[in-house]
Amino acid sequence: MPVFFEKRDIVTPGDLLAEGDYFAGDNTYKEGDKLYATRLGIVDVAEKTVNVVALKAFYSPKAGDTVIGKVVELTIAGWLIDINAPQQAMLRASEIFERDYKPQRNDLPSVFDIGDLIIAKIIAYDRTRDPQLTIREPGLGKVTRGQVVEITPTKIPRVIGRKGSMISMIKEQTGCHIVLGQNGVILISGKTPENEHLAMMAIRKIEEESHTSGLTDRITEMLKKLKGSDENASKGTRETETN
Amino acid sequence: MPAKAQEKQKLIDKEGKRIDGRNPDELRPIKIEVGVLSNADGSAYIEQGKCKILAGVYGPRETHPKHLALPDRALLQCRYHMAPFSVEERKSPAPSRREIELSKVIREALEPAVFLEYYPRTSIDLFIEVLQADGGTRGAAITMASLALADAGIPMKDLVVACAAGKVEGKLVLDLSDAEDKLGEADLPVAYMPTIDAVTLLQMDGNLTLEEFEQTVNMALNGCKQIYKIQKEALKAKYVALKEVAEE
Structure with a gap:
């Protein structure tokens, strides 16, 4: 039962990963006895399951995921939301107006209009149905302020870090409120645009270097350095103003 | 072309070298880049000899x-198009009979590699643009299109790689150029998935004996295996470089 890779190797579609008594995890497939990769990514094996963490992939909806999407269409039954998935998601009007929803009476655009960003949760999705959304939970609903960063959805776990270490560090360093959509859309709202910008830069760097190790330390260092220079710069301008 | 002029330009010289100085079993120099377009979900660019082709997915x-x-799987749509300036005499930009055929052939060469059944009711759109043509464009297009698909994060059984072989002035040669294709006796493009050892495209133009046919197919498959290595390196290149810089 050999394994044909070293931990954290970069593999390409069709690479033979293992033979024999192994299970096919994420982004792999098994044909007969042999296990191959299906995407460009980084391999790992845990308890006989071979996983490939994709370096580039689009979002595949999963029930229970929190996502950030954009309203693209209004229909009689509700809103169609672009959540960066292969299919558009549906947010039914009855989710908001409850049982007494009447298209003649209730005004959909006054709740969400085309172009609005919303934070929602996926309640159902499978092969036969397009994703269904809900906003009936605390923290969900229309986005009113903040900035949005889009990254590859498979890198969201990297932004969260081990037990949330990365994301809590960024929140602490920048003082921003950050909402992670599992579809790769991240909403950042902070006290000042500078803080938001800092958080955005950190997230961009994580995306670029997600496949390298020791990332949390490097990001902390970068944020501290940038914060220092920012404060100095603003001090400098204040001094020149008083002069 | 008058017969005399054709005789003058020998495609293979006395030492067995071809007009561009290659050995019979030598590929043209190949350069591949992945992720060159920011608007497309996935993209790739290939230079194979004088061929220059770009694809977006x-x-x-x-x-x-x-x-x-389709209710049970994704639809793979493919457009192969030659730019008006890609050949010596201006080519009308409207899709020709040949382009429509090649679009179909390329699509069918790639379909077996893609897990289409994972994404029902959706479509995957592939656009191939030939910027400069010099023989063997379908092979180069397939090689690069499979990279563009992988770059878009579409799950695949294997990368598809294609290469042509043929017969020129009685000799079997690998990776024909435009002149060899037009003046030679036979051209045989093959598309292949190396790790699962499956041929997804096999066409032949010209005449070969049964024995020659077998030799030519093997020659083309060998060419495919050589290109496969370049293809894999090209796909990894961006990330390997970043990894080295970050972990030094």
């Missing part, structure tokens, strides 16, 4: 028009 996304959507 979108999807899986909603199918338009909707009635084309």
